[in-house]
Amino acid sequence: MQRIGVFVCHCGTNIAATVDVKAVAEALGHEPGVVISQEYQYMCSESGQELVKNAIKEQKLTGVVICSCSPRMHENTFRKAAASAGLNPYLVEIANIREQCSWIHKDIATATEKAIILGRTAVAKVHLNTPLTSMESPVVKRALVIGGGIAGIQTALDIAEAGFDVDIVEKNPTIGGKMAQIDKTFPTLDCAACILTPKMVEASQNERITIHSFSEVADVKGFVGNFTVKIKKKARFVDETKCTGCGLCTEKCPMKKVPNEFNMGLDNRSAIYIPFAQAVPKVATIDPNYCMMMKSGKCGVCSKVCSAGAIDYKQQDTFIEQQYGAIVVATGFNPIKLDKYDEFAYNQCPDVVTSLELERLMNAAGPNGGTLLRPSDKSHPHTIVFVQCVGSRCDDEKGKPYCSKICCMYTAKHAMLIREKYPDTEVYVFYIDVRTPGKNFDEFYRRAVEQYNVHYIKGMVGKVTPKSDGKIDVQASDLLAGEQLHINADMVVLAAAIEPDKTARPLATMLTTQMDTNDFFTEAHPKLRPVESATAGIFLSGACQGPKDIPETVAQASAAAAKAIGLLCKNSITCNPCVAHSDELMCNGCSSCEKVCPYGAITYVDKEFRMPDRSTKVRRVASVNPAVCQGCGACTVACPSGAMDLSGFSNSQIMAEVDAICK
Amino acid sequence: MQKISKSRLYELFDAVAAKQDLYIPTDREEGAAEYKKYESGMKLTKELNTVRSAKDFFFPQTENLAEFRLEGKNIEVKDIREECDDFVIFGVRACDAKSFTILDKVFLCEPVDSFYKNRRDHGTVITMACTRPAETCFCKTFGIDPTVPGGDVSCFDDGENIFFLANTEKGEKFVESISAFLEDGDTDKLMEVQTRAREIMGKLPLANLSTGNFGGDKLNEYFNSDKWAELSEACIGCGTCTFVCPTCQCYDIKDFNTGHGIKRFRCWDSCMYSDFTKMAHGNPRLTQLERFRQRFMHKLVYFPANNDGEFGCVGCGRCLAKCPISMNIVKVMKALEAK
Amino acid sequence: MQVNENFEPVIVAFCCNWCSYAGADLSGTNRLNYPTNVKIIRVPCSCRVNPMFILRAFQKGADGVIICGCHPGDCHYTSGNYFTRRRITLLYSMLDFLGIERDRTRLEWVSAAEGAKFAATMQQFTEDVKALGPNRRLEDLRCRKQ
């Protein structure tokens, strides 16, 4: 006979204000099998947990139902409490009477009635709960960092520092990411390359770090502590181990009309190229779309000039497979395409640029060697208009609904740098809001206004019109003056919204992690677990989780590293015992379940059975590897005979819940 | 004998149905007849017999026995038995009529099955003599004369009239109640029809099938016969034969949780099913061979052993027509007899 | 058809643990009201929902059944909701084939961030079921509340 204890939480007034908790406890006390039913102010508090523990011991409870907040919140708390009182933790069920009852309903009578039904449902389920024991699964002491920007580099360095091997997979020929393209950093205005490149070198020299540049993640299998990742090393047609990075090939390459992606296409590079001087690894890469040798078989200059003999036109994509205990995602961001914003004339006028393009225009390694010149006629611009929130905070399909967070600050930086270097330049910044939360950020922005006399105008630019004289008419609104302005500008800089890298979505699918509607990875908890994904063993670093500036990115990168290290430190981890299992006597061996298992957790074995008719028979039956199974339950429905069931969410438990609700 | 012209038959039905529920065999679809509660306009089937037997009237496929109400931790048992209303079944064939006496032996012996008895007490069975038997008929094997059917009232069709003959007190009461419709009739033509029907009976392909080699004393002879393996080989273990059989009377008792209480009901079970008589230790009959043997041994050996030689089959031929793999009692009898 | 104003449908919602259940929690956190008729059963993934459960709910007195899962592509288990989508599409199509009202069943993708969508979906679904009246075509008379 079951002895079930019911504990109803007031959650202060969070529950008690709309649910008559006394009535709930009273009603559930009458349910069959319930031997004790109590209510208390805060069940999750020390004393609340004591109450539960004492009841388990004194009443010799066989099951516990907590009517409280969401199980996503405190299920573990109460499971631990039960375990410490000697009750199997999986004999605890939570009735969610806060998020799914008291918080959404106003009428006390109906909310109480619903709370009783939810409690009754949990009691019905707990009747059928069985004690479950967790399995231990070993942890591979190696981490994978996907993305080699500042986030990935920082995470990898921290993990390596802690003594674990870590691999970086970077899709570009070099690590460095967006930060390598940035000229100066706010709010200190130190040069990005000066602080980034030492880190890149450090990463390349750290013997615990392996950098797979020009590589992509092709497949991910496994689970926390034991991922198997297939990495595709894209053919760069240059033998990485032989190339010395001397750069002779790039000089001699006759094909020099390739848009240089590192400089945002503002100048050209050769078909064989090293993205930038401080690239890591400093290895050339052949762009097969432009290489004349690869396209027509006529050239081969690079091969001739390479004394190391590193050129290999026949190189193929290769795949490597590696086990990892933890994976950190650091796939970063990109500015959005502005094709849809006709009003800003981005596609019509070369002097309308994005902020990232401006970074390159101002950078010493950029197309103009650090002198700010108009892309169109290489003249010095005298009036520059910055437009904020281009595509950010846009509720339509052209833009992004969120604030891109970094634009206010980099625009202040750009305006300030321009005013400092070229005091004869008038700089206008059109803004909706200026958002500067961050240490020394607002002071930075005020300096731009007060010290550098940047004209900040509240209001948006409505229309940008290139004129025949090479000038640009910027039509904007000045909301404070209540007037429409026309500025005769030489350049317009658009603070384009940023979006997650396009590779993130397929990666999320492979990793079985969640994304929000904007393709940012979703963290396990927005406040309490900001650097973990909901999938165990997958951590989030940098802008792939949401817009971030460099200091924040680095902070999160280290936090993600710390979480990964915490996992890698363990020799084994406890597996979720809520996994599928097959009743071998009923299994037909038809393989339906195997086909729907995303983890390959099901295999088939030929086993000898004593049949109900007392004969012995060798039959093919399904067998679930509980360490690999993640407990989704797809197999349970694919199985026609009902042999496959899921612990913790068994057919009978769910049907008991259905019955209790419909009663 | 008293008769009614066939042209006035439905008038009679209307009158009977006005006082109590009347069931007649009617066409559900082409070639498939079933008993239905009579309503004006309904026509009698031309089929020889219904797909399902008439046993449903007294022993329905499912029947509630008791109810338990759950209130918190308390259980209240409710007796749901109540007297049923009087009803009349018209058009029962001799074989089905005989099946009632077989079912009576099971349900009306001590302890009496009150549910069955209740229905039996309130039901009046009006039979109809056969004139056009089918090739699957072998009621004669079990001593049934289909031209003189039993029941409370026997009816005979001479082509133009239906004659009524009361066999029991209940039957007399019924005939009395419809006397306004009846008139005395000449039975010459009826005798002719009867003679012709008997002649056909003699010519049926199964006319010579006999129970001579079967009976209560044949247990040892047949139980271990090596014929069972071959006979049962093709059996798919469905319950068609049992469910269309007028004499199969096995049932299971189950509880159903309605959410606000428990309904305890009984429903037909089939000895052909793998979970029939399943007990804590498992099923006593482990293979389909044993289950198959059980059904036929019961009809041909065990039942007569316990019921003064009465066989558990009436030769209606339904299983011959309906078995998905065409295995049936006739084939079994012939195979067992063959030395 | 006569609409019973006082009819309060019983609605069973199967929510996957990772997205929709969290979405339901979020609508609670944001205090977004939806009818009390909706009672949620937590399942690890929408692919755990066996057609048996849906029929069982209707048998035992539910007037509407809704399944909520992660958006396609967002499944915590990679592919669970893709299987759900096929299974449930076919099942719903079969129920429709049997003449069961289409609006009694629904499948909706609700992410952990879509608290508002969850509440709005439940509101709408409850209204749709209410408009249909009590489940009569797929009910078990024995379970009908007296």
Place this chain on the structure above:
Amino acid sequence: MNKNLKEQVLRSSGVNVLKCMRCGKCSATCPSYDEMEYHPHQFVYMVEKGDIETLMKSESIYKCLTCFACVDRCPRGVEPARVVEAVRLAAVRQQGGNRLEPSDIPALLDEDLPQQAIVTAMRKYAK
């Protein structure tokens, strides 16, 4: 935009209008708000833009009581009242005449007039 005028106003007020962050607290605190065509925050912004003449033509420059509430409460220390004063001064200088003679003042006095207003009036309107 008149650059000389703007410089004159900035110099005579001693105010750095760039410090303004457009919060509007000055106007929110101003007792003469309803009387003014241009409000204190607009003075600051228009001066920053060099739109001084518009302000000079406005009655608003005479409606400021110089109570200094805006100066006291500005979170950035912008001192809008000084800007208003500077614009008024610019206007006075351009006009070259007084708006009021000191002898006119007694007739305008009433019971409710605060002492401070009388003193500032003396300062503002007399030569």
Place this chain on the structure above:
Amino acid sequence: MQEAMIKRAKELLADGSVDRVIGWKRGEFAYDITPAVFTSAEELDRDFVCDDFTAANVSKYLVKETQKEGKVLAFLKPCDTYSFNQLVKEHRIDREKVYVIGIEGGPKLDIEKIRAKGITGILGVRNEDYTLKIETIYGTQTMPFYEAVLGKCASCKSKKHVVFDELIGEDGDVLDSNRFEMVEKLENMTAQERFDFWRDQLSKCIRCNACRNVCPACTCENCVFDNPKSGIDNKAPADSFEENMFHIIRAFHVAGRCTDCGECSRVCPQHIPLHLLNRKFIKDINELYGEYQAGADTTSRAPLTDYNKDDCEPSIVHERGVE
């Protein structure tokens, strides 16, 4: 053909290629034919039959037969080969233990359709140039052959043998069948009409399980409806709900696996058109996820254990057909 089959079976038995033969055995009457296993030439000569009434699909018996020692010869009609293949695919039949001889298919006859014409006392049925001469106790009657053809043969989907070791007679082609006509007709009814249709049909169900037990896709060791642990076991259509439940779940369990062999409807003692439920699933699968024929091969992924990222949403149910 029967002679050729017996001859070949005897040869294969004689040379030890096979140990048993599965086929059909004649009965008491012209039509009551029973699937049977033959082990000797004498048995074959005496009882083996293959005629207009040998409609039963013997492939399911091979589940049991291949668990025994030795090899079995199976005569499979085109439709039976699909069931056979599907069972091989699901590892229910050991292909190595079966020697498959493909034989010509139907159309086979339905004795119930002859009876439905009011013909009774049937002693013999002869097909004379597609007119049936039916000998009865009450004299000889005639009816057109095609009016007595089994439902499953009237909407035959394929004359092609998808698997065989040898053929007796010619192999045919996949046919352009009209098998979805009735499903379409129902789809175009109103929901109320569909409900009424199915209520009328399914209320006839006596839960004899003939449909399930004959079905080659229903080879579960223990059916959920027989297993008290499943929580949905039941033995009788105690309520109209149970009738719906049984047939919906059964159709769902065989969805994507049902080869449309038509045995369910053939054996139903109550003439419930159960194949329509299966065909509805087949039609939906074909329309929504691409043409799929269960049993056509042994390697393809079944539609319900497969998916496409751009599969339609269940709301498609609202967009199609009639409400």
